[in-house]
Amino acid sequence: MDYSKASGKAAGLPVPDPCVSFWQQTTRSFPYLSLNKDEPVPAESKYVIIGSGISGALTTYELIQGGVPPEDIVIFEAREAASGASSRNAGHVRPDAFRGFQVYKQVHGQDQALKIIANERLVFERIDEFVKQHGVPCDFHPATTFDVCLTQEFADFNARSYREYRDAGGDVSHVRFYEGEAARQVTRVEKAVAAYEWPAGSSHPAKLAQWLLAQSIEKGVRLFTHCPATSVTKSASSTADQTLWDVSTPRGATEASVVVHCTNAFAPHLLPQLARFVTPNRAQAHAFVPPPALSASSMLAATMSLRHTLKHFYSVAQRRADGVVILGAPRSNPNVSVAAIEGVLSADDSAFDEEVRDDAVVNFEACFPACEKGRLRHGEGLLHTWTGIIGMTTDSVPFVGKIESLPGQWICAGFNGHGMARIFTCAPGVAKLILGGSWEDTGLPECFEITEQRLDKLKQGVSGSVF
Template sequence: MAMGSSHSQSQTASNDGSRATGVEGGKAFPIPTGMSLSHWLQGVRASRLLDHRTTEALPASADVVIIGSGMSGTLTAYELLTRPNPPKSIVILEARELCSGATGRNAGHCKPDQYRGFGKYGKLFGEEQAKKLLEHELETWTRLVEFVEKEKVECDLWVGDTLDVAMSQGVADKALAVFEAYKAYGGKVDHIKYISDPIEAEKVSRLKGAQALWAWKASTLYPWKLVAHLMNTCLSKGLNLQTWTPVTSVTASQATAGRWDVHTARGAIRTPTVVYATNAYTSAILPAFAKYIQPTAHMCNRVVPPRAFAGSHALQHSYGVLAAGGGLYSINPRCSSDGIVLFGGSNPNQGQLKAYLDADPARLFDDGLSNFKPVTDAVNDLTAAAFEGWNEDAPAPGVGPDYAWSGIIGLSADSLPFIGALPDLPGQWICAGFHGHGMAHIFTCAPGLVTLMQGGTWADTGLPECLELTTERLQKIGDTPNFNKPVV
């Protein structure tokens, strides 16, 4: 399937107060310039990396141009610069502040799925690929933890048990059926602790009404600070970072065969190699990808725990709370740092947010949203009903939900990211479409992409075959993609 020449207007805001435009269904619409500040972005307002520009003017050319400065783009640059024979020049173009997209807006959870996605992935890609995907997520988590520990990255890394907690018998039965199917297929589950007794599940999880749980190792962290560590290493090795520089289009160079011109409002850069680390914003520059990656705003909530869940009583696990009806609360209690509890995932009222977004396509890209009441209400409902003693303290300033921010998820048409070369666009590569699950993919996907860029085969990457961007995969998705698959 031919992708054709990549060209469109930018869908990201500039820092001059203007309103950029994007394309949805072939129609232009204004994109709000304001963006919410996530918990992570609020905590680094004094960092000079936020608006760093290595040079005052854009270079006229570069060996590699990477679009996007989140985990995907920055780790791709790091891999290129730390392997033998690095490119002589790499430029990263970031539309706004450093790492102000999905990586800088999630709930800080690196939780490898170890059984739950087996049923869904099995139906979509076959059981063998589903098994490889779950093994890949464990490897991704392992690599991230090993890197942070080896490099002594100060990013609030916590390693401990994450709990999948089923809050109804129906949910518990469905989860167990998937768990047993994965085990029967030969999936590795000996590292997972399964508790089927509701009394014990409530005791371990501290959630009233828990019917069963599954526990295994995962991590929480400060993702922006991990990206900043990688970026500082890249800068020390000659990377040119240009923030507040939205890319408006990429076109074939008319002056030099085999080169691409990456256009911005500040000028153009000529390069043989372009990497789209653009996740939800991919179709802003590659309109053909609107069929394969759809942006949609998602909310995260920050909650200051009451006395009953502070100090020696603080939560000691991260969570995936499986609610009746398919809702999922992802909970990061930051128990190795400030103890602030962050809620993400697809809680039961995220559907109301989606309906609000769908009423105006411009809202899909709007990460200026804050404190969407139905989503916050669902968080309050869970804490009040399930965490015993949560509301025993009299309401006091500084306790309870105090902020919520939006991030833009890049929903994939088949629920998995697209990794590899863009068909019919030689020298253009992509690592995007993480479907709200990027932390469990990127630390292996970005290195895998670099292996391909350096002439390796897909087998050399070690990644599951279903992650590769191929013409056959795009044809299978077809012209009527389904973006309503649940976020894992």
Template sequence: MEALPGYPHPNPCLSFWLMGARNSPLIGHRTTDTLPEHADVTIIGSGLSGTAIAYFLLTGPNPPKRVVLLEAREACDGATARNGGHCRPEAFIDYAHYKHDFGKEQATKIIRNEFDTLDLVTEIIEKEGVDCDFWRGFSYAVATDQPSADTLAVLYQEFVNDGGNVEGIVEQILGPEAARRATRCANAFAAYKSPTGSLWPHKLVIHLLSLCIEKHGLNLQTHTPVRAVSSNSDGSWSVQTDRGVVRTDKVVYATNAFTATLLPEFLGHIWPFKGQCSVVVPPKAFSGTNMLQQTYGLVYEEDTALRADYMIQRQKDGLIIFGGRRGAASLDKLLGNTNDSEIYPEMSAALKKALPAFFEGWEEQVEGEGQLHVWSGIMGYTTEGVPYVGELHDKPGAFICAGHQGHGMARIMTCAKGVAQIIQGESWASTGLPECFQPTHERLAKPAGVHSHAEVVEKLEVVDV
């Protein structure tokens, strides 16, 4: 029997994003000194999922009067605050995997949803005037060896053969010479260019949280871990914390990797997976007018498995955010690991060595250039590689938005909007979300256990943390 994931570590390390937010007005924030006794909706978790659900509820039609958001640590202190700042729709790479599990129609819908998410993120940032260094442009998926080039070609062709839309969306750059010239990657064998975005994720969440608190009556309670949720005879829920109990009409689990602690039926269906990311000061050859103008998914074969590292160069200051290098640590070290207070030196060293090897002309670094800081984050993985979103089918009034596979920036905003719509009584069809995201009995009846599904972890996906 696998162990429950427990609770977020009490003393996490700081990411680059968190290091730049020590002036946040929400550090230690509690909207009221005491915990509210009653709520219309109680949301557990203050990352992008929980925050966006609160935002869409409170800014939508007929907003609930009493919305409480409970957070075990600081506001936005989990995976959202530790990702790579990459809001990258996967244009075709995961299509075959989704088709195998859910069929062509759902696979196509999953791909389309990621582009819808990028559009919705853009819309919300512009509508609310969020200062979060948002940038929208293009990304390269770069095959850095022949095996990965061959695999990407097969995946692309399968998507096209099934009627997948690539016109004006995906540009193929085939052949080593053309790929190296376009991407500046020394070992590029092929590249695929598609739309993407990047941002400072913590700033987005803090802005939306502050807006909801100041203008819409959100009650945010930090350092209030939820220990249990139980049903009441009248259909309401009792949310038990270290500071008291909130009796609520509806409860939302935006708990990602930690979901099974409160919902044991998700044990082995959503599990923690630890990743590491870094911030790098580039040399002059990648600074100023020589900055990289696209973000990257750097794909390679390692130990017969396809892997992908991810990278953005921030347009605001030229710093590079670079993460991945999973193969530098054993799978057993990463699967089920919820400790984001420490980093693995072997992964940090691998991240440090990788960029000079990937890019042509990465000159010798002077003091102050190179790897500046490394941090860890805990992702929530699922058996099929897609999240659980919607009302829990055997728990009326309980909802979930979790298990984002390290790919949450390309999924959460539309999922959160959909959950808010369902809470307000709208149908699943009205959300436009893929039906396969629903937390059905059939999904939870599938064999559970992270190690029996290690191939899911190894599948090719350009993740965010």
């Protein structure tokens, strides 16, 4: 079942009472979590950023780097600071090395497909560089990752993607391939049929988002939390030369000349023209305390995607900081009931699904038998389960750039549950555009741009799902 097509309904606003993720549990001391939660919003601000996840936080950071005075920027966040997908993900900073190439090629053409994959590698390098340069305390750990093929069917699919990507001129010099016994040894997964390995990393995503926000707030940016933007309408004081926008919230309206939508799955609430093309999916993740067989010097050196098929896969990232294993669950899952599948179509991250949780743990145990329930001590095993809402787009790439029909409004949203491998080029890209740069200056694949032409193509039903 292709969830990105099936949902067909926009997310509305984020629910006000979401569950608390592992990342949020471990950052309750962030001083700006509920900043200005009861304050009225200012009547005017040149820039309004809507959404305080990594997209909104990094766009703000980059605008300031580009010369925008921090006091000219306000951020509206519907809930706690960075309480969307950015504080709820599975911790992977994992570029696609070739796997999605076949599908991207069908939807966007070969040239763009090559650029999409190359951009992901660049994002990983950018995050690595950024974290090192600024000493960001976000538990970032650059290492490698395995695509573990658990079935011959998926091994064949991946082999074809690898071949097609390489033959089209894609760089695979950083990808290592293992088959049979070699794959089993290197991954430690007994069921592995084959495996591919390439550079990737993991991080504490909430710490990264919070660090970015703190930099801007401490320079003078005003963040208003628990403050959903409920509409963006043309201001009566707009002139022939300049359109101004009233961004309404329950605590007043702010007039702005630049509005940036960093609302990911929730973008269509303020931009209903995107309702058919950005749909919410609820994704679920789990924290697992490992037994000695996966602790200390026996920790997993690489992160993994344990893959049965293209869409039926489980992510595994063991944190260097404390050894906790973060398990991501599939949204496309033949092992769970229709009710659990319907949960995936929800935009409500206050709840989680027990079937999805149990299936994720069973799959992990099957791959790492030392983690089976019966073999664990009290205190080992499942620690926490949480959910978050991801923004699926019908053509599997984000919407970035100027919204042509709404002068002064911009977007950086629709990350398909894959934002950690995209936002670090998209948010700087949108900041460059706002500051007068060209699309070429962003270095992003052209297919990411939110053009009328792309929207027309999508209206005609062009689609393709990688995630």
